[in-house]
Amino acid sequence: MKLSKKKLSITKTVESTIVIAAFQTKQNKAVLGSATKYYNPLLQSIEKDTAFSGAKNTSYFFRRTQKPHVLFLGLGKKEQASVETYRKAGALAYKCLDKEKQKSVAIAVSSFSNEKEKNLPALMESYLEGLLLASYSFDNYKNKKKKQVLQNIVCYVEKETLLKEKNLHSAMAKYEAITIARDLSNEPANKLTPALLAKRVQGYAKKYNIRCRTLQASELKKENMGGVLGVGQGSVNPPCLIVLEYKPPKPTKNRKKIAFVGKAVTFDAGGISLKPSMKMDEMKHDMSGGANVIAATLLAAKLGCPNEIRTYIPAAENTPSGSAILPSAVLHMRAKKTVEVLNTDAEGRLILADALDYAQDASPDALIDVATLTGAVVVCLGHVASAIMGNNRELIKKFQQAMEKTGELHWELPIYDEFCEAMKGKVGDLQNISSGQAGAGASTAAAFLKAFIRPKTKWMHIDCAGTAWNQSHLPYCTYGASGHGVRTLAEFALNY
Numbered sequence: 233m234k235l236s237k238k239k240l241s242i243t244k245t246v247e248s249t250i251v252i253a254a255f256q257t258k259q260n261k262a263v264l265g266s267a268t269k270y271y272n273p274l275l276q277s278i279e280k281d282t283a284f285s286g287a288k289n290t291s292y293f294f295r296r297t298q299k300p301h302v303l304f305l306g307l308g309k310k311e312q313a314s315v316e317t318y319r320k321a322g323a324l325a326y327k328c329l330d331k332e333k334q335k336s337v338a339i340a341v342s343s344f345s346n347e348k349e350k351n352l353p354a355l356m357e358s359y360l361e362g363l364l365l366a367s368y369s370f371d372n373y374k375n376k377k378k379k380q381v382l383q384n385i386v387c388y389v390e391k392e393t394l395l396k397e398k399n400l401h402s403a404m405a406k407y408e409a410i411t412i413a414r415d416l417s418n419e420p421a422n423k424l425t426p427a428l429l430a431k432r433v434q435g436y437a438k439k440y441n442i443r444c445r446t447l448q449a450s451e452l453k454k455e456n457m458g459g460v461l462g463v464g465q466g467s468v469n470p471p472c473l474i475v476l477e478y479k480p481p482k483p484t485k486n487r488k489k490i491a492f493v494g495k496a497v498t499f500d501a502g503g504i505s506l507k508p509s510m511k512m513d514e515m516k517h518d519m520s521g522g523a524n525v526i527a528a529t530l531l532a533a534k535l536g537c538p539n540e541i542r543t544y545i546p547a548a549e550n551t552p553s554g555s556a557i558l559p560s561a562v563l564h565m566r567a568k569k570t571v572e573v574l575n576t577d578a579e580g581r582l583i584l585a586d587a588l589d590y591a592q593d594a595s596p597d598a599l600i601d602v603a604t605l606t607g608a609v610v611v612c613l614g615h616v617a618s619a620i621m622g623n624n625r626e627l628i629k630k631f632q633q634a635m636e637k638t639g640e641l642h643w644e645l646p647i648y649d650e651f652c653e654a655m656k657g658k659v660g661d662l663q664n665i666s667s668g669q670a671g672a673g674a675s676t677a678a679a680f681l682k683a684f685i686r687p688k689t690k691w692m693h694i695d696c697a698g699t700a701w702n703q704s705h706l707p708y709c710t711y712g713a714s715g716h717g718v719r720t721l722a723e724f725a726l727n728y
């Protein structure tokens with residue numbers, strides 16, 4: 233898809249369709265944004281049409297014998313239209329244009345103004361994000377691929393300040409990064425083993441000019457990563473640890489060191505504590521935490537992040553076999569702690585613990601891990617928000633500020649001392665499932681991770697088990713993986 237802008241009035245359009253924004257008046261009537269109605273008297277009739285009220289999440293495609301056709305897009309009440317409203321409107325626009333088989337579209341940018349013109353570039357960026365993200369589909373394995381109809385988006389602006397080149401670049405960068413996150417997560421288990429994931433990431437790193445290295449199983453042994461090795465030992469596909477290193481091109485003195493860690497269980501069958509077969513296929517997505525931190529790192533790099541980012545992705549396949557760890561196994565972790573494995577399906581925390589320990593050797597100023605860690609978080613927050621937990625208020629606040637900008641929902645849960653207590657082991661130092669506190673599974677999992685965080689480390693954990701896929705309530709999320717969190721992680725890295 234081509235995305236560009238022209239410093240021209242929308243009256244000069246050569247594209248087959250124009251998109252005009254409409255708002256909703258207090259009397260629930262549609263009113264066209266800006267002065268677009270004067271450009272073509274025909275358009276004025278829309279304001280008299282009772283079928284279209286300009287409400288948000290509504291649209292009206294006006295097919296004309298003489299081009300251009302017009303797509304009216306409702307943004308709802310002017311004072312209520314948020315960044316997220318614009319993102320959803322973008323997604324709706326894509327769906328209409330696709331259905332109407334439009335190849336080329338002109339966007340009347342000034343019609344989108346909510347009168348706070350200073351905001352318009354950010355709102356339009358969000359609109360374009362929604363439009364691009366809604367065009368995603370995963371059809372790598374279909375012989376007959378869906379041909380993308382829409383090829384060309386041209387934004388018409390009368391003034392340069394309404395939409396900057398930077399906004400177009402940024403919308404496209406987000407789309408490309410989230411496409412990578414979704415693609416990785418959507419890959420089936422037989423097409424994305426730990427080794428194949430490492431290979432894919434190597435390719436992306438090269439394209440984005442980031443350093444990438446992989447610690448193979450033999451090196452994991454040297455590093456005493458009993459957690460990653462233990463989880464991976466039942467599979468014929470060996471585990472590994474992928475590391476990305478981004479350094480800003482012009483490093484400043486006050487740059488920060490950020491570390492991301494992402495769970496990449498390329499398939500979670502549960503191991504000997506085998507999962508039920510119902511929906512087990514969805515466990516191909518159990519590497520979404522890894523996919524999201526990879527994508528966020530690439531995105532931050534593309535947007536010229538002033539901070540350093542090191543990203544660690546422990547990758548393993550959790551399958552039962554004669555060589556798999558058994559419930560009761562004691563693992564010797566990199567941090568020199570021992571863990572009694574009471575349930576081999578609580579594997580994510582085992583691989584994360586080693587990677588978190590490894591990440592802390594570089595003394596990061598902020599450490600964030602992302603994982604599809606527990607079914608319990610889905611019970612808490614459904615598919616609407618990820619859970620965040622951590623040991624530092626300032627860090628959580630900074631993350632929440634990033635989230636306010638991106639609209640990706642995250643909700644904080646506690647790590648009470650009682651939860652840490654419940655993870656203490658009877659045979660080992662720790663056990664990988666709690667004794668008691670069963671309902672608080674998302675928090676006890678975080679309490680387990682906390683045992684591997686050194687006293688001075690500012691750390692935050694994100695449980696994205698509910699949001700990594702199944703986000704079809706958002707119009708810009710299509711079937712399968714969502715990439716939820718990628719934009720916020722990158723935003724955080726850019727501003728920390």
Ligand code: BES
Binds near residue numbers: 577610
């Ligand atoms: N990958 C799963 C968590 C999960 C469940 C993600 C559903 C997405 C949707 C994780 O490894 C797991 O199996 N966790 C167990 C932990 C339990 C054994 C303490 C769970 O949540 O059931």
Ligand code: ZN
Binds near residue numbers: 500502576579580
């Ligand atoms: Zn599991």
Ligand code: ZN
Binds near residue numbers: 500518577579580
């Ligand atoms: Zn898992």
